[in-house]
Amino acid sequence: MSEPRTILENARTVAVVGISRDPSKPSGGVPAALQERGFRIIPVNPHAGELLGERSVPSLGEVKESVDVVEVFRPAEEAPDIARQAIEIGAKALWLQLGIRSPKAREIAERAGLDYVEDHCMAVEARRHDIKKGSKD
Numbered sequence: 001m002s003e004p005r006t007i008l009e010n011a012r013t014v015a016v017v018g019i020s021r022d023p024s025k026p027s028g029g030v031p032a033a034l035q036e037r038g039f040r041i042i043p044v045n046p047h048a049g050e051l052l053g054e055r056s057v058p059s060l061g062e063v064k065e066s067v068d069v070v071e072v073f074r075p076a077e078e079a080p081d082i083a084r085q086a087i088e089i090g091a092k093a094l095w096l097q098l099g100i101r102s103p104k105a106r107e108i109a110e111r112a113g114l115d116y117v118e119d120h121c122m123a124v125e126a127r128r129h130d131i132k133k134g135s136k137d
Contacts, residue, residue, distance in 0.1 A: 002115040004125045007093045011068035012133055014122070015042040015091070017060055017082055018073030019051055026121070027073035030097065033123040038133025042067065060085040069093040071122055072100060079105035087112045095122055 002010070019041075020028035028051075035041045035052050042065070043051040046058035057063055060070065060082065070086040072079055072095065079102035086094050086109065093115035096102060101118045109116045125131075 002093070004095075004117050004120055004122075005129045005131070007069060007095070007115050007117065008122070008126050008129065008131045011039065011093065013040040013042065013065065013067050014069045014071050015044055015060060015063050015067045015089075016071045016073065017044040019043045019045050019048075019056070020073070021045070021048050021051060026097065030073075030121060030123040031071070034126060037123075037126050037131065039126075060089060063089050067091045069095050069122075071095045071097065073097050074100075076100050076102045076105075080108055083108040083112075083114075086114060093117070095120070097121060098124075 016031045018027055019031050022028045031041045041052050043054055043056035044060050045056045048056040070091045072082050083094050083105040094109040096118035098121040106116050
């Protein structure tokens with residue numbers, strides 16, 4: 001399994017499950033910070049039409065493009081189902097945000113060969129390792 005730094009270095013597209021419409025919440029601010037660093041954000045929120053200038057999809061299963069990392073801002077009880085959905089869409093990694101842990105999600109993800117991170121903030125890790133992506137295509 002890869003370390004957070006390696007996952008971020010190899011990732012470009014991040015589907016954010018539970019992204020918030022409120023930029024003052026971590027679930028709104030963290031995806032925005034990642035987008036500023038050049039990551040492509042796919043918002044997954046059934047209550048939003050568009051977030052961060054991107055069309056929001058109501059569920060992970062409706063993402064129709066390649067996803068490197070599924071970032072989770074949902075309660076730990078939902079993480080195992082999200083892990084299964086991440087596998088179904090062909091994601092390469094599952095990342096549970098700071099404060100979220102799920103042994104069951106870890107087991108599901110790792111058994112399927114996904115990289116797994118829990119209880120870490122993607123934006124903090126990206127900033128700490130100074131990971132930025134090139135300009136948008």
